[in-house]
Amino acid sequence: MSAKAEILARVRAAVTDLTAPLGARGETPWVDQAAASPAETIELFVENVIDYKAQVVRVGPDGVGGAIRDALTAYGASSVVVPSGLDPAWVSALGDGVRIVADEGLGSLDLDAIDSVITASAVSIATTGTIVLDHGPDQGRRALSLVPDVHVCVVHASQVVHDVPEAVFRLHPQEGMPRPLTWISGPSATSDIELDRVEGVHGPRTLHVILIEA
């Protein structure tokens, strides 16, 4: 008997005392916290992101380019990698001092030599201060937002949901072309040494969030 057949046979033999039919629990439960108002959801999101020691800058729809320029200047980044589908207006304000690199078959070592990355995002969660990337064209493949040390991430207020179940619902993989997901809550961190929290281990050590509000 193949390992698969044997394991499945064992599994079936182990539960012959149970009678509930498949799916007896019904719809998957959805337990979340209610949002008081859309405005409060946004405030909570900002509060929680800051709590993780990430930076948050709030701008109007026309302010993204300037905010990105200011951020890269503040971190002293002289190079930035951009995903192919990024809104060109976002990098239009960058001066000559910053080398803009398109993601054309860059290897890990190439990426390691680039200071920063700019991405959009898919969904964000207020109760947890989480930003989710689904690595679409305006976010790029996963390595892009992983290897450079500064991640500038643009979040649109309309993408912020109140709680985790709603985010999960919005992110349901599409039949035929599921996307990989990266959930980001603050910069990387470790508490492995005497439980002393150190921000910044392997992922980007700086997370800079630009929130667009209408």
Next chain:
Amino acid sequence: MTAEPLTEPTAGPLQATSPTFVGMPKFPYAARTALGNTQQRRNLAHATGVIRAKRAKVVAEIDRWEELRQAGADAKDELLGHMAAYLEQLETNLTKGGATVHWARDAAEANRIVVDLVKGTGATEVVKVKSMATQEIELNEALEAEGINAWETDLAELIVQFGHDRPSHILVPAIHRNRSEIREIFRKEMGLVGRPAPDDLTDEPKRLAEAARLHLREKFMRATVAISGANFAVAETGSLVVVESEGNGRMCLTLPDTLISVVGIEKVLPTWQDLGTFMQLLPRSSTGERMNPYTSIWSGVHEGDGPQNVHVVLIDNGRTHVLADPVGREALRCIRCSACLNTCPVYERTGGHAYGSVYPGPIGAILNPQLRGTASDVDKSLPFASTLCGACFEACPMRIDIPKLLVHLRAKVVDAKGRNTVEGRAMAAGAWAFGDAKRLARLQKASTLGGKILGNRQLPALPGAIGQWLSIRDIPELPAQTFRQWWADRERKGGAS
């Protein structure tokens, strides 16, 4: 579904006991050694106290926490009742996504599969994301036996690997080491296998983390094969989920060409939407954060993004043995959050090593004897490594009734020895008392249970029983306070004793 006539469940085979653990002394003796190690006790008491407080704070933020726990338990019960159907669905969807699924009856088979896959790529080293399943099957040892270096990349696991010892806590495996020990370990070991620690390395956690970052970065950049576990595997969509903090997981899951994930068959979630429940329960229960810094989710191969050669190894290794026990099977709901460890007075004092397994603490005390049986001394004594104070059940996000399972397993150990012995009679009385919390509290108040029923003279005959456990604690044999009263007091006062 047609109603089939009910029959007694049949158990799958037990997990083969690793030679590493065969020589383990039984719990009371290992615990006695651990109790003598004051450094470890201090570190552990500090760690469990801090995490316990953080957890309490973020759990209190959710007013529907009890509903979440119930939803989590229900999702896992749905899985356990129909595991064959969900495993097949998972395999179908993983395969559709471009992954290759392998099945392993036991540790040896799983190791063989992984070793062959790695060899097939020609790689002589792999990078690893912290995974309890691969520790359980002792994959690193199997790889090394074939000349393949397995690099742990989680900071704590790296410390454990460089220190040539074993993890002591699920969540913070190197918590038994302090900063100056870690500095020494890094200075001695890093240079032997790659980029050495900087000459001016201090024992500041920030500097130590930086040294690990630089050392491991070299490995991430050149590795072609990564090995991971998974916190969840979603049957409905064929998606694997890894929850982490440092970004080493993202590195391993993204940069190499080949990714092999070893996943216990109980890690499955029936639906995608179940993540809405579990991604609230796990981070808050585990690190006491609203959300962990990074979670990666992938569904097979994603074209032009990440590993293009993706494998998933589904392992039984004793799990179907646990599944067949109508009382014990709820232990398979466990999501390895470690909340029960942090709340356990016994664990806080003895440390993880005393449990003789990768699964320590209350969950280890119920899981190990079920996965491995109770032939060995350590497994026989584990169900007794508890005061049945009930704190673990309160903390468990999966509502696993650990005290009930401990009593159930104690009875099994005694049954194996025969009921008509001192232990047998004591256990029958014990099961009666433990079956009802009020009854137990009353009895304990009158005296400690062990003392009352057995009298001190018979205590050593009981395998690791309460009395014997009490005798290795550094307090008088029969305390003025019962354990429950003491623990309740201590929680009220807040913090470690």
